[in-house]
Amino acid sequence: xxxxxxxxxxxxxxxxxxxxxxxxxxxxxxxxxxxxxxxxxxxxxxxxxxxxxxxxxxxxxxxxxxxxxxxxxxxxxxxxxxxxxxxxxxxxxxxxxxxxxxxxxxxxxxxxxxxxxxxxxxxxxxxxxxxxxxxxxxxxxxxxxxxxxxxxxxxxxxxxxxx
Numbered sequence: 001x002x003x004x005x006x007x008x009x010x011x012x013x014x015x016x017x018x019x020x021x022x023x024x025x026x027x028x029x030x031x032x033x034x035x036x037x038x039x040x041x042x043x044x045x046x047x048x049x050x051x052x053x054x055x056x057x058x059x060x061x062x063x064x065x066x067x068x069x070x071x072x073x074x075x076x077x078x079x080x081x082x083x084x085x086x087x088x089x090x091x092x093x094x095x096x097x098x099x100x101x102x103x104x105x106x107x108x109x110x111x112x113x114x115x116x117x118x119x120x121x122x123x124x125x126x127x128x129x130x131x132x133x134x135x136x137x138x139x140x141x142x143x144x145x146x147x148x149x150x151x152x153x154x155x156x157x158x159x160x161x162x163x
Contacts, residue, residue, distance in 0.1 A: 011106050016065040016077065021052040023067075023074050027093045055079070061119065068107050075103050078111040086122035087162075088115050108142050112161065123162030130155050 016024070025048045055065050062082045068075055076094035083089050090111055094104045115121040126144055128135045136157065140146075144159035 011068055011070055011075075011103070011110065013066045013068045013110060015060070016052070016056060016067050018052060018056060020067055020074075020077075021049050023095075024048070024052060024065075024077060027077065027095050030096050032096065032099075064114070064119075066111065066114070068103070068110070070098070070103065073098075076107050078107055080111060080115050080119065080121075080124075082119075083125060086120065087125055088119060088121045088123075089125045089127065090115065091126075104138055105141070108138060112142065116162075121162065123160050126159045126161075127156050128159060130157055 025045060028048065052065075055063060064080050066078045066080075068077065074095070075098040076092065078090060078092040080088045080090055090108075092104060092107050092111060094107065112124055115124050124144075126135075126139050128139065136159070139159050139161075142161065144161045147158040147160060
């Protein structure tokens with residue numbers, strides 16, 4: 001387990017396990033979250049559980065699913081998926097009761113650090129729904145730059161950080 005801190009916020013992370021499936025589903029199915037996903041609908045438990053099983057079975061050099069905690073509370077997650085040799089796509093989610101408190105910023109920073117230092121990522125890519133302005137601002141604050149409009153698809157904008 002690794003530690004990160006920002007003022008009085010002591011955040012730890014660990015690799016997700018199958019026992020995290022229910023909390024991951026809860027975060028994923030929160031209305032303010034699922035509306036900004038590619039499927040734009042709540043997932044059923046069985047469908048989500050199958051995804052968690054597949055995600056955890058992947059090599060940690062190709063995909064990682066991290067659970068973040070503050071004290072004894074699980075507060076959010078991040079996922080890093082290898083797109084090609086040195087590019088990783090990042091996705092983060094923060095539980096509803098922890099949103100707006102700076103945890104998303106810390107989760108994003110810790111995840112970027114893991115991608116760059118441990119996974120040797122050259123670029124970290126984020127695909128964010130056009131109407132999800134909070135996430136766009138968060139990622140831009142962390143140094144992500146928007147990809148040219150011609151490369152964006154549908155209701156999503158792509159941002160990148162790296163070389």
